[in-house]
Amino acid sequence: MPQTRRFGPMSNREDGRAGSRPPRRAEEGERDWSVILEDGRAKTNEPVSGAVAEPEATTLRHEPHEPPRQNLPNKLFEKRTKVHNKRIDGPFRRFKWTVMFITLAIYYVTPWIRWDRGPYAPDQAVLVDIANRRFYMFGIEIWPHEFYFVAGLLIMAALGLFLVTSAVGRAWCGYACPQTVWTDLFQHVDRFVDGDRNARIKLDAAPLGPKKIAKRTFKYTIYLVIAFWTGGAWIMYFADAPTLVRDFWAGEATPAAYITVAILTLTTFTLGGFMREQVCIYMCPWPRIQTAMMDEKSLLVTYKDWRGEPRGSVKKAKKNPEKYGDCIDCLQCVAVCPTGIDIREGPQVGCITCALCIDACDRVMADIGRPRGLIDYATLEDCEKEANGEAPRPPWKALLRPRTIAYFLIWASIGLAMLFALGVRSHVGLSVAPDRNPPYILMSDGSVRNSYTLKLRNMESRPREMEIALQGLPGATMWTDTSRRESAARKQAKLVPADEVLAVRTYVVAPEGTETQEFSFRVTSRDEQQESVETEARFDTPGASE
Amino acid sequence: MANRNAENREAGGKRIDAATGTETVGHEWDGIEELDTPMPRWWLWTLYLTIVWGIAYVILYPAWPLIDRATVGVLEWSSRGELAEDMRLADLETQTFREQLAAIDVVKLQDNPELLRQAIAGGRAAFQINCSQCHGSGAAGSQTLGYPNLNDDAWLWGGDLKSIHYTIEHGIRQPTENEERQSIMPPFEGVFEAAQLEALVGHVQSLGNDQASHPVGAQLYADNCASCHGPSGQGSRELGAPNLSDAIWLRGGSAAEIRAQILNPKMGVMPGWKERLDEATVKMLTAYVWSLGGGERISEDAADPAVRTDVEP
Structure with missing residues (x-):
C-alpha cells in the first residue's frame, strides 16, 4: 500500500462506475460486502476510512478498491457505457436550471438587442463586424488597433477561471460550460421524449420496433432543431440579425453563414446529443489544467467516507448500529450523475462538480432521518479535520483565503484598468x-x-x-x-x-x-x-x- | 499489493496501479509511470474517418506527385487555376470603372473626384510596371540621366491632364509620330569663343536670380537662345524648351553642366504608349502623374499654347 498522500487521484472512470450496475448478490437477499464484482473482475471492498482505521489512514482517503486480479485482460479499446441520469430536484439542480436559463438566454437573445448609435453605425448592441473590422458592445466600439481590449478580456476570462477554480473547483465545468449546458438541455429532451432513467434503459435495450423508431425520430428531430438554432444564433453576432435572418432564408446570405451554421449544427448535434460526458473526459484539456490549479483548500464535491463507510442498509444498521456508516448504498448519487461516475470513489477527472449527487444524497438522508451532507462541498483540508473529529466548518468560509483574494484583486484591477483606458481614450x-x-x-x-x-x-x-x-x-x-x-x-x-x-x-x-x-x-x-x-x-x- | 504485483509480473503482466486498477505500460521515468488506459471505442472511429477522408481527398484533389506535375484529381482543382479565376473576377469587378474611364474626356477627371481617386490608384500600379524604369519608383526622375522629376511643378511639355495624356500617348521625339514633341536644340560646339561661352553660361545662371550679368552674355543669349527659351529664360512648353529661370535644372545647374549642355545638348526621348497600353491605363497613368503634386488645372492654363493639341477626344 503506498503511503504517499494523494489528493484527488485520477481514476479511470470506467473502473469508477462500480455502482452503475445492479449490485450483485452473493446470496439470496443478502449482498456480500467483502467483494465487489466489476467488469468480470473481483475487487475487495475493504474500507479505508478515518472512521474505522488508524489516524494516519486519513491520509489514504478515497483509496479505491484494490484489484485482486491475476491477469488483466488485454484491452486496447473499451466500449462506452451510456449514461442515463435520473431526474432529481434540489437546491443545486435549481441553481443549475437558473444558470442554464441565464446562459442560454444570453446566447440566443443578445444579438437581437438593439442599441441606437445614430445613422452612421449599426444598431445592434453586440456585433462583431468582421467585414468592416469593428467590434460593438453596447456603448463600446473597438477598432482593430484597440484589440488589446479583447486581449485584456481574454486575460480576465482566464484569471476568472483561475479564481473560480481555486475557490470552488470545477464550477465552470459543472454549471456554465457550454458543453455542460447543452448536454443538460439534451438530457432533458431525452427525459421528455423517452421518460426517466429506467424507461430509457429499457428503451435502449428494447428491439427496434415501430414505437422505438418513432420515439428516436422524434428525439433526433428535437436534437436537430436545437442544434440548428444554436448554429443559427452564432452567426447573428457577426451581422445585423434581422437582415441576416431574412437573407438566410431567402438564400442570399454569404456561403460562410451557411457553412458556419452547418458546422455548428453538426457539432452541437454530435457533442450535445451523443458525445456528452466523453467530451469532458477525453477531449477537453480544461479538466487536466484545473486539476493542477486545485489545492487542498478548494471546495470540491466530496463523499465524506469517514461518515459513510462501511456501507450498509438501513435494516442492517438498525441491527448493528456500531458497525455501519451513514451510506446505505442506495446508488442514487450514481443514478443522477450526468457523467455516470461514482463520487464515492473520490475526486476524479469525470466529476464536473455539478453537485446533483449532493441533492440526491441529501434527499435520501432526509428520508431515512440522518443529517444531510454525506456528500457535500468541502475542501480536502476540512475533510481531514472533520474525519479526525473536529467540528465541521461551513463551506463558504473556504472561499476567503489569500489565493482567491489575490486572484480577485488581479482580475478586478485589469478590469478597472481597461475601463479607465476605455474612458480616456481619444476618438x-x-x-x-x-x-x-x-x-x-x-x-x-x-x-x-x-x-x-x-x-x-x-x-x-x-x-x-x-x-x-x-x-x-x-x-x-x-x-x-x-x-x-x-x-x-x-x-x-x-x-x-x-x-x-x-x-x-x-x-x-x-x-x-x-x-x-x-x-x-x-x-x-x-x-x-x-x-x-x-x-x-x-x-x-x-x-x-x- | 506487492505480492499481487509480483504474481502479475510472473504471469508476464505489468505493474498494476493501486488507485485505478489499471496496468502501467511498464516504463518508469524518475518514479513516474504511465497508465495503460484503454482508449474509448469511438476514438477508433475517428481514425477510420480520417482514412476515409484521406481516400476521398486523393480522389478529388491533386495528390500524387509525378515528374512534372501532380495527379489532377476529379475536381480538377489547382492553386494556379484558383488564382486565374480570382484574377478574372477581379478584372470583371474593375470592368465598369475601366469602361467609364475610357469613355470620359481626360480633362473631366479633375472635376470627378471619385473616378480620379480610382484612376490614381490604378495609375500607381501601372506606373511601377511601365514608367519606373526611367522616372524611378517615386517618379523623382534622375538629374544625371536627364529623366524629369514628375513630382515638382516644372513641366517641359505641360502639366495639365491633357498635355500629360498627350505626352504619354505619343512619347517625346518619336520618329514615327507627328510633329508635336519633336523639337531639338542644336549643338553650339565651335560656335562660341571661350570667353563668349563663359559669358553665356554666366548669363544663363543669372536668369534664375536678379544678379547682373555680363552684357556680352545677354547679347549672345538674345541672339542664339531666346527664340526657344524666351527672352527672360522662361522656356516654352510648345517646344519643350526648359525654363532656365526657375530653380530646377533638368541636367544640373553648375557652370560645367550648363556648358556641356550648350555645346552638345542632350535631349530626352520617351516612347509613346498608345499602341502598348489601352486607353484606360493611359488615363490612369495620366491621373497618377498629375496627382503627384505638380498637376495643373486646365482652366488656369487655357491660354497656354501648349494645351492646344491636335488630338480631340
Whole structure:
C-alpha cells in the first residue's frame, strides 16, 4: 500500500462506475460486502476510512478498491457505457436550471438587442463586424488597433477561471460550460421524449420496433432543431440579425453563414446529443489544467467516507448500529450523475462538480432521518479535520483565503484598468507616413516640398470636421490632395466620414534655405469635444543631405 | 499489493496501479509511470474517418506527385487555376470603372473626384510596371540621366491632364509620330569663343536670380537662345524648351553642366504608349502623374499654347 498522500487521484472512470450496475448478490437477499464484482473482475471492498482505521489512514482517503486480479485482460479499446441520469430536484439542480436559463438566454437573445448609435453605425448592441473590422458592445466600439481590449478580456476570462477554480473547483465545468449546458438541455429532451432513467434503459435495450423508431425520430428531430438554432444564433453576432435572418432564408446570405451554421449544427448535434460526458473526459484539456490549479483548500464535491463507510442498509444498521456508516448504498448519487461516475470513489477527472449527487444524497438522508451532507462541498483540508473529529466548518468560509483574494484583486484591477483606458481614450487619431522616395522635391521657385500621407481617424459615429495644423517648421505652408497650392496655408480643414479613417495626401512647402528639421502635425476636431492629437514628422531638405 | 504485483509480473503482466486498477505500460521515468488506459471505442472511429477522408481527398484533389506535375484529381482543382479565376473576377469587378474611364474626356477627371481617386490608384500600379524604369519608383526622375522629376511643378511639355495624356500617348521625339514633341536644340560646339561661352553660361545662371550679368552674355543669349527659351529664360512648353529661370535644372545647374549642355545638348526621348497600353491605363497613368503634386488645372492654363493639341477626344 503506498503511503504517499494523494489528493484527488485520477481514476479511470470506467473502473469508477462500480455502482452503475445492479449490485450483485452473493446470496439470496443478502449482498456480500467483502467483494465487489466489476467488469468480470473481483475487487475487495475493504474500507479505508478515518472512521474505522488508524489516524494516519486519513491520509489514504478515497483509496479505491484494490484489484485482486491475476491477469488483466488485454484491452486496447473499451466500449462506452451510456449514461442515463435520473431526474432529481434540489437546491443545486435549481441553481443549475437558473444558470442554464441565464446562459442560454444570453446566447440566443443578445444579438437581437438593439442599441441606437445614430445613422452612421449599426444598431445592434453586440456585433462583431468582421467585414468592416469593428467590434460593438453596447456603448463600446473597438477598432482593430484597440484589440488589446479583447486581449485584456481574454486575460480576465482566464484569471476568472483561475479564481473560480481555486475557490470552488470545477464550477465552470459543472454549471456554465457550454458543453455542460447543452448536454443538460439534451438530457432533458431525452427525459421528455423517452421518460426517466429506467424507461430509457429499457428503451435502449428494447428491439427496434415501430414505437422505438418513432420515439428516436422524434428525439433526433428535437436534437436537430436545437442544434440548428444554436448554429443559427452564432452567426447573428457577426451581422445585423434581422437582415441576416431574412437573407438566410431567402438564400442570399454569404456561403460562410451557411457553412458556419452547418458546422455548428453538426457539432452541437454530435457533442450535445451523443458525445456528452466523453467530451469532458477525453477531449477537453480544461479538466487536466484545473486539476493542477486545485489545492487542498478548494471546495470540491466530496463523499465524506469517514461518515459513510462501511456501507450498509438501513435494516442492517438498525441491527448493528456500531458497525455501519451513514451510506446505505442506495446508488442514487450514481443514478443522477450526468457523467455516470461514482463520487464515492473520490475526486476524479469525470466529476464536473455539478453537485446533483449532493441533492440526491441529501434527499435520501432526509428520508431515512440522518443529517444531510454525506456528500457535500468541502475542501480536502476540512475533510481531514472533520474525519479526525473536529467540528465541521461551513463551506463558504473556504472561499476567503489569500489565493482567491489575490486572484480577485488581479482580475478586478485589469478590469478597472481597461475601463479607465476605455474612458480616456481619444476618438481622433493621426498617423503620418512621409514619402521616402523622393524624400524632398525642389520646386521651381526654389522652395522645398515634402509629401506626407496623413491618416485621420474618426472614431465617432458621425462625420467630423477636423483641422490639420502645422506645428513648428517656420514659413511652411501646406495643401492637400483636394486643394491647390494656391490655397496653401498653415491649417487645412477636412471632413472625415463617420467611423472611418481618411487618408489625406498632404504637401508641405517650406521656403528656400529651410534646414532639415522635426515638426509635427496636429489634428483637432472642430466640435464640442475639441479632441486633439499631435504626431511628429520630419521635414527633409537638400541642405541636410549635402 | 506487492505480492499481487509480483504474481502479475510472473504471469508476464505489468505493474498494476493501486488507485485505478489499471496496468502501467511498464516504463518508469524518475518514479513516474504511465497508465495503460484503454482508449474509448469511438476514438477508433475517428481514425477510420480520417482514412476515409484521406481516400476521398486523393480522389478529388491533386495528390500524387509525378515528374512534372501532380495527379489532377476529379475536381480538377489547382492553386494556379484558383488564382486565374480570382484574377478574372477581379478584372470583371474593375470592368465598369475601366469602361467609364475610357469613355470620359481626360480633362473631366479633375472635376470627378471619385473616378480620379480610382484612376490614381490604378495609375500607381501601372506606373511601377511601365514608367519606373526611367522616372524611378517615386517618379523623382534622375538629374544625371536627364529623366524629369514628375513630382515638382516644372513641366517641359505641360502639366495639365491633357498635355500629360498627350505626352504619354505619343512619347517625346518619336520618329514615327507627328510633329508635336519633336523639337531639338542644336549643338553650339565651335560656335562660341571661350570667353563668349563663359559669358553665356554666366548669363544663363543669372536668369534664375536678379544678379547682373555680363552684357556680352545677354547679347549672345538674345541672339542664339531666346527664340526657344524666351527672352527672360522662361522656356516654352510648345517646344519643350526648359525654363532656365526657375530653380530646377533638368541636367544640373553648375557652370560645367550648363556648358556641356550648350555645346552638345542632350535631349530626352520617351516612347509613346498608345499602341502598348489601352486607353484606360493611359488615363490612369495620366491621373497618377498629375496627382503627384505638380498637376495643373486646365482652366488656369487655357491660354497656354501648349494645351492646344491636335488630338480631340
